[in-house]
Amino acid sequence: xxxxxxxxxxxLTDISFELNQGSICAILGExxxxxxxxxxxxxxxxxxxxxxxxxxxxxxxxxxxxxxYKTRAVLTQNNHLHNFILxxxxxxxxxxxxxTSDQHAIIMRETCEVLKITHLLEKDYLQCSGGEQQRMNLxxxxxxxxxxxxxxxxxxxxxxxxxxxxxxxxxxILVQQLQEFKKSGFSIMxxxxxxxxxxxxxxxxxxxxxxxxxxxxxxxxTFNINNLYLTFDIPFEEILTTHGERYFKS
Amino acid sequence: MKILNKTSTVNFILISTVLVFSLFIxxxxxxxxxxxxxxxxxxxxxxxxxxxxxxxLSLSGLVLQALFKNDLAxxxxxxxxxxxTLGAVIGIFLLSVxxxxxxxxVIPLFSILFSFLSIYLIIKIAGKNPYSAIIILLxxxxxxxxxxxxTLISYLSDNxxxxxxxxxxxxxxxxxxxxxxxxLGVVALGFWILYIKRPKVLxxxxxxxxxxxxAGFNLKKIQTFIIITVTVAVGISVAFCGLVSFxxxxxxxxxxxxxxxxxxxxxxxxxxxxxxxxLFTDILCKNLLYPIELPTSVITSFIxxxxxxxxxxxxxxxxxxx
Numbered sequence: 001x002x003x004x005x006x007x008x009x010x011x012l013t014d015i016s017f018e019l020n021q022g023s024i025c026a027i028l029g030e031x032x033x034x035x036x037x038x039x040x041x042x043x044x045x046x047x048x049x050x051x052x053x054x055x056x057x058x059x060x061x062x063x064x065x066x067x068x069y070k071t072r073a074v075l076t077q078n079n080h081l082h083n084f085i086l087x088x089x090x091x092x093x094x095x096x097x098x099x100t101s102d103q104h105a106i107i108m109r110e111t112c113e114v115l116k117i118t119h120l121l122e123k124d125y126l127q128c129s130g131g132e133q134q135r136m137n138l139x140x141x142x143x144x145x146x147x148x149x150x151x152x153x154x155x156x157x158x159x160x161x162x163x164x165x166x167x168x169x170x171x172x173i174l175v176q177q178l179q180e181f182k183k184s185g186f187s188i189m190x191x192x193x194x195x196x197x198x199x200x201x202x203x204x205x206x207x208x209x210x211x212x213x214x215x216x217x218x219x220x221x222t223f224n225i226n227n228l229y230l231t232f233d234i235p236f237e238e239i240l241t242t243h244g245e246r247y248f249k250s
Numbered sequence: 251m252k253i254l255n256k257t258s259t260v261n262f263i264l265i266s267t268v269l270v271f272s273l274f275i276x277x278x279x280x281x282x283x284x285x286x287x288x289x290x291x292x293x294x295x296x297x298x299x300x301x302x303x304x305x306x307l308s309l310s311g312l313v314l315q316a317l318f319k320n321d322l323a324x325x326x327x328x329x330x331x332x333x334x335t336l337g338a339v340i341g342i343f344l345l346s347v348x349x350x351x352x353x354x355x356v357i358p359l360f361s362i363l364f365s366f367l368s369i370y371l372i373i374k375i376a377g378k379n380p381y382s383a384i385i386i387l388l389x390x391x392x393x394x395x396x397x398x399x400x401t402l403i404s405y406l407s408d409n410x411x412x413x414x415x416x417x418x419x420x421x422x423x424x425x426x427x428x429x430x431x432x433x434l435g436v437v438a439l440g441f442w443i444l445y446i447k448r449p450k451v452l453x454x455x456x457x458x459x460x461x462x463x464x465a466g467f468n469l470k471k472i473q474t475f476i477i478i479t480v481t482v483a484v485g486i487s488v489a490f491c492g493l494v495s496f497x498x499x500x501x502x503x504x505x506x507x508x509x510x511x512x513x514x515x516x517x518x519x520x521x522x523x524x525x526x527x528x529l530f531t532d533i534l535c536k537n538l539l540y541p542i543e544l545p546t547s548v549i550t551s552f553i554x555x556x557x558x559x560x561x562x563x564x565x566x567x568x569x570x571x572x
Contacts, residue, residue, distance in 0.1 A: 069466030
């Protein structure tokens with residue numbers, strides 16, 4: 001995915017970068033810096049942007065809805081439902097536009113087992129807790145992603161704060177899942193607020209400030225107290241543990 | 251493995267009920283079983299149109315509730331039915347004023363047109379976020395506007411047409427013949443088939459606009475499809491049988507109570523509930539104050555209005571925003 005001089009309204013200005021294949025890219029930035037807008041633009045939801053976004057050598061604006069559906073799966077921040085729906089019916093929503101229906105049941109069962117939501121399937125979505133709902137949303141997105149994993153397209157995953165509401169028990173499960181998606185060829189862009197978690201899981205990082213890129217690149221070169229200060233306006237401290245792991249403390 | 255699941259059991263019971271009601275309506279108090287004239291020219295058309303109108307209104311309620319993500323949406327609350335009535339009234343008035351000998355299908359066309367105008371206006375005014383309470387409030391406005399115009403036209407028209415105008419406001423299956431009821435039946439069947447093939451789309455409407463887009467659905471297309479099919483079906487139903495209120499509201503709710511929130515099930519159960527309800531209402535209308543026949547809408551409103559209030563209280567209890 002190649003992004004050239006992307007601008008959107010007054011929120012994003014002149015953003016250019018290239019998303020590496022089969023890697024995890026973390027987007028970091030303060031509230032209102034345009035992280036979610038960037039993700040929505042890359043997912044094709046905001047079409048009235050300036051600049052060029054090319055997805056698998058195709059202009060994003062020329063890709064059909066169904067082709068987009070097969071190329072990328074998106075987790076949004078706002079997944080509020082206005083009415084009741086059983087969790088198992090909710091999960092099916094992710095795969096409605098896929099042709100491979102025989103695979104659907106297997107993928108659905110496996111995803112549910114991995115995210116530990118099998119016991120919730122007969123429950124109503126609205127009666128689940130915040131963390132349970134978040135795992136349900138993740139499952140729906142992962143099912144769509146797995147159903148459409150094909151050799152024709154380079155697949156993408158765009159996740160807006162996937163760790164929201166998740167407890168310490170479920171965070172490692174999701175980290176593991178993201179690594180597995182990466183292994184099977186997905187390019188993943190993920191918005192995160194926990195800097196150390198981001199450092200732990202990503203390969204590249206993109207620092208955003210008021211709709212502009214502060215730094216983009218390999219995580220070892222971009223994760224430093226200087227970039228963090230430029231992005232968040234507060235001083236950070238780098239801690240090196242005895243095992244050689246880097247931590248950032250504000 | 252269970253052979254009969256919950257949905258098929260519910261549907262089976264409903265179909266049996268409908269059959270009993272239908273036989274009662276067809277053959278009750280029929281002195282001579284060879285009395286084909288009454289059976290074919292009065293009772294059968296009446297039965298077919300009652301079934302068709304029930305199907306059209308309840309399915310419209312179901313799909314509108316899905317589209318607007320609002321459990322109170324239905325043709326008569328959103329002003330689609332009153333738009334259809336207004337269209338029919340305008341049609342009759344224009345025909346009587348211009349003394350044109352227009353063919354019979356002109357009035358349904360007027361109904362469809364004004365049904366469409368009413369809902370189109372609501373969607374245009376509601377703008378980008380046509381959910382929550384604003385839809386219902388706009389429906390109230392459109393309803394009173396349509397009502398005022400209907401009153402004005404009935405005030406202006408001469409006596410013979412006035413009676414027709416009142417008929418349209420009350421809803422009744424008495425003025426149908428074998429041709430109009432066949433047309434209604436075909437429309438209702440077509441309408442039902444269109445949606446029984448698309449439970450996935452109705453389910454997907456649970457998602458918000460953004461997630462709907464990511465899941466590969468085109469909201470604009472879905473919206474256009476639903477609005478056009480609903481206005482055509484409701485317009486035709488109103489043109490022939492007048493305004494039957496609240497069926498579109500109650501039936502989907504009862505169906506959901508019975509078989510749950512998946513449209514795969516409720517798309518079949520909803521019309522069955524509505525048909526059973528309407529036939530029961532029709533039997534009541536005919537026999538409650540015999541020999542006086544009550545208009546259908548009187549009974550449906552008697553049941554529907556309290557239910558509407560119950561829904562509002564339930565929504566407050568469960569903190570569901572309309």
